[in-house]
Amino acid sequence: MKSRKIVITGGPGTGKSSIVHRLEEKGERCLHEISRQVTLEAQKEGIAQLFLERPLLFSEKLLEGRLKQYIEADKITGDHIFIDRGLHDVLAYMDYFKTPYPDLFDKICKDHPYDKIFILPPWKEIYKSDNERYESFEQALKISDYLYSTYRNYGYDPIEVPKLSVEERTRFILNNI
Template sequence: MKAQKIVITGGPGTGKSSIIFELEKRGYTCLHEISRQVTLEAQKEGIDQLFLEQPLLFSKKLLEGRDAQFIEAEESEGTMIFIDRGVHDVIAYMDYFNTKYDEPFISTCKNRIYEQVFLLPPWEEIYKSDNERYESFAEAEKISDYLSKTYIAYGYKPIIVPTGTVEERTDFILNNTSEV
């Protein structure tokens, strides 16, 4: 039996990574966000902020990485695998930044089907900026809107995760994960 692929998404600074770590602590298989890894690899090649300097290349690398994660999840044994952001997040961000993209982005999103999507809404009390997260909280709110609209446009009904402790939010996700 193939594992259910469950996306945890949301704008920057909404607590996705904390929930992924909590799920791992509880014994679930998780795939981590890769955007920081893409940024660090570009920095090794002398590009300080790939996202700002070459947004289309950054997005292509993200799409490739998230597509590889989808394939990894497809081949995974077990019942559920949680993924920190899906392929659709790439298009949502590109739309937010008004970056033009071509057909491979669209077909990847059409062909990569997740069983469930959980959306973490913006939450100002936990939002923090850092070297890779430079958006203001207002921008994070707009990005969250784009994420929601993108997943809905591709036929998903994102489940909104309420605020609370990491443990409470993780419990909410687990209690609302449907068995296939």
């Protein structure tokens, strides 16, 4: 039996990684966000912010990596697997930045459904920017709107995770799968 694919998404700095790490500590299977890896690889090649300099290439690399994760999740047995960001996040970001993308992006999202979507709302008190997170909090708010909209446009009803401690948010997710 294939594991149910459960996405944890949200704008930048909403606590996704902290929750995914806590889920792992509890013995849950998780696949991690890959955008930092794509960004760091580009920086090694002398491109400071691949998404800003070549947004379509960055998005193609992200979509390819997330598609690999999706296929990897298909091979995992068990009840469920948590995925830090889904394929649809790529389209939400592209739409936010008003960057056109090929129809193939849409087809990939339609052909690779998830079982449940949890979305973390923007939360100013925990937001921090760093070397790979260049967005301001105001931009994070707008990106969050695009994420909600994109997932809804594909027929999902994202479950909003309340602004609580990491432990309580993790428990909320586990109680709602």
